[in-house]
Amino acid sequence: MPNPQNQSEHYDLCIIGAGIGGLNALYVASQYLKPDQRIALVDRRDRVGGMWVDTYDYVRLHQPHPCFTTGDVKWTLGKKPSHLASKTEVLDHFQHCVNESRKGVGVTELLGHEMVEIEETDDVVRVTCRTNDRTLATITADHVINAAALDVDALQPLSLSSSQVRSVSPETCDVRTGEIASDNNPVWVIGSGKTGMDTAHTLITHQPGREVNLVAGTGSFFMSRDRMFPSGTKRWLGGVRPNYVLTEMADRFDGTNEVDVLNWMRDTYGTGPIPHAQHFFLGALSEGESTRIRDGLGQVVMDHLVDVVDHGEHGVQIHMRKGTPIDIAPGSWIVNCTSHFVSRARTEAPYVSAGGRVVTIGFKGMFGFTSFGGYFLTHLLYAGKLREVPLYEADGNAILSHSVPATVLGSLALTQYNLGLAFDHLPAKVFKDFGLDFDRLYPAPRRLVGQLKFLAGHKRKRERYRHALDTLGERFDVHVGPVIKTS
Ligand SMILES: Cc1cc2nc3c(=O)[nH]c(=O)nc-3n(C[C@H](O)[C@H](O)[C@H](O)COP(=O)(O)OP(=O)(O)OC[C@H]3O[C@@H](n4cnc5c(N)ncnc54)[C@H](O)[C@@H]3O)c2cc1C
Structure with a gap:
């Protein structure tokens, strides 16, 4: 491992944040870069895994574990898909994902490194980190993907007046x-x-x-796991595809009616x-x-x-x-057990910087889900399309401070909108290899129905999603719109 305290190491890519967002970015980048190229994986925590490192020990993944991965990396757990992975199992899988990425590219883990500044110049990006022993370390990179993301902290006990509880x-x-x-x-x-x-x-x-x-x-x-992720023969005949339900929610949202849409969801597919x-x-x-x-x-x-x-x-x-x-x-x-996602006042850069070298995956909800952001934004970056495709972004942090339901619905509409654009600009294989796809456990013919519907409808629905997002922005006086302006 290099010693960044003493010298400014140069990397082809620096990824900040070793949670599922950053690890998806790592996996995708490893498919584009060559084995002799190098990626620095920076995290302030001492091991890979993001918020899973510090969260409570009895947490379990709430979806079937095969759909929680990077790229199309398979789990090596050897348990049924319906098994709800434990914290240890999730962390082991994340390390396996890093090891899989290493097969395609050089990866240097700079753990215990907190990024304190990112500075972009015409030809390089300089990242300054504070190490565990409080020294400052600088590295440079051709590109930086800042996947510090939601940066969820462990919950602390409530501060209460009583001395008897x-x-x-x-x-x-x-x-x-x-x-x-x-x-x-x-x-x-x-x-x-x-x-x-x-x-x-x-x-x-x-x-x-x-x-x-x-x-x-x-x-x-909650979504009913039995209905959305059935097992055995029910995958053929029963259940309802998660992508169908999430798309339906996005389709019903007009920027104002989040309460009605959530009530519909609860009464139809909730538990x-x-x-x-x-x-x-x-x-x-x-x-x-x-x-x-x-x-x-x-x-x-x-x-x-x-x-x-x-x-x-x-x-x-x-x-x-x-x-x-x-x-x-x-x-x-x-x-x-109050929200881990309480809005902290934070400002966040646009998903792509003006110079095009810095990508930010975070609460602007580019793809709603940071894992999706890590996957698709990195594909767009290395396909040379990130500054070409007019993806939408919304200041999710600001919307969250007004309304949690509106944030959830807005993020679903944003995801649908951006997925449609990504679909038009990236090879079909990118979608085929997308291991985070919630429908992944359904048999191919059922998945095909969903894919055909998406194919047939995504352009037609684009205007509706954009209208819902613009309405949301106007309602809360929050920035919503494309970062890239097309003429
Ligand atoms: C209790 C709980 C349970 C959850 N369960 C599920 C679940 O079952 N299924 C699911 O899909 N989602 C679940 N989630 C949502 C979860 O947040 C995401 O699944 C995902 O793990 C978030 O990944 P991330 O990469 O976006 O962010 P994180 O996991 O937070 O990773 C970001 C990383 O960036 C690092 N970082 C931040 N700032 C800096 C800096 N300045 N310098 C260096 N490093 C930095 C952090 O240390 C962190 O490791 C859960 C969330 C919580 C809180």
Whole structure:
């Protein structure tokens, strides 16, 4: 490994961020570059894997694992597609993906390196990093792909006034083995998204009979995994393709009606333990998990926690944003499962810089999903088309600060719009090798139906998606539009 503290190493490509976005960029770049060319893979964490490195140990992938990969790299796990991969399995697969990329190109992992500045000149990009021992290191590269992406942090315990409850987070206290498992006091799970469901499900499974309560906010619902990712013969005859549902949601969105579209989704293809839930962040849950959680929960409170307060002889109370306070038992555990995706005020560069050497994959939601961004933007970069194709971008971070549902629907419309443009400018093989395709587990004839529909409709629908995105931008006074202006 080179010693960037002492010299400015030059690379053909520098990728910042070793999460699934950056690793997709790495895999695609390895298909274009030659074995004697070099890529620096920079991450402030000490190992490859992005947010999966620091997230709670009992997390499980919510989709079938073969669809969570880089390029078309196959998993080596040897388990059925329906197996929900554990954190360790996901991290092992990510390392396998890096090793696969190494077969095509030289890869230098610069881990424990935090990028602090990217400076583009006419002929090179200079990246300054701070290493774990606080020294500054500079590398140069022909191109930089900044896949720092959503940069999700591990959740911390909520800061609460009460001295009579234990406040923890999934990352600081494993609910299977941490201190929380050593007594039988009631648990209050705060937040009903994926982390809340993982936590409630794990608690209910590991300690049957323990009182587990949920403060659910407006409630989350999920895609029904059984319907979207069926196994065995149901893949031929039953189920509904995820791409069909996601496209249908994008098609129904007009830039203003996210509530109606999400209600349709919930009532038609959704599942979850909370009736009339309002919130959807593209998570998946099985009917079995949903039932187990619903049956195992004690109280479900449709409100937002503000604080937990000691209340003299009244004991301890949870103060809510809207409703009356709730008395809880002293000694209760409060587990913070509120959103990992809380908007941090951040500014983000356009997906391609004016000089064309720096690509940014992040919250502007280029392809909605950062993994899609890593894959398609890198193909466009190396195909020499990134500054030719007028892809749309939307400031997802700004939209998120106004409305989570609008962000989700906007990102689906954006994905459809940009996929259509990418399809018109990239070889068909790029789409054939796209391992992240949610329909991948369906038999070829069923996938073909979806592909033909996309082929027949993508140009026709383009104007509608653009109109929905422009409307969204005007509504929240947020930048939405193409980075590349065509005459
Ligand atoms: C609890 C939880 C569970 C999830 N479960 C699923 C799931 O089951 N399925 C699914 O599809 N998605 C899931 N997601 C969504 C998840 O965020 C994505 O799947 C994906 O892992 C995000 O990858 P990424 O590359 O965009 O970002 P990250 O994984 O956050 O990777 C970005 C990397 O950039 C690095 N970085 C950031 N800034 C710098 C800097 N300045 N210098 C150097 N490095 C930097 C970070 O250290 C990080 O390693 C989950 C998210 C959370 C929070």
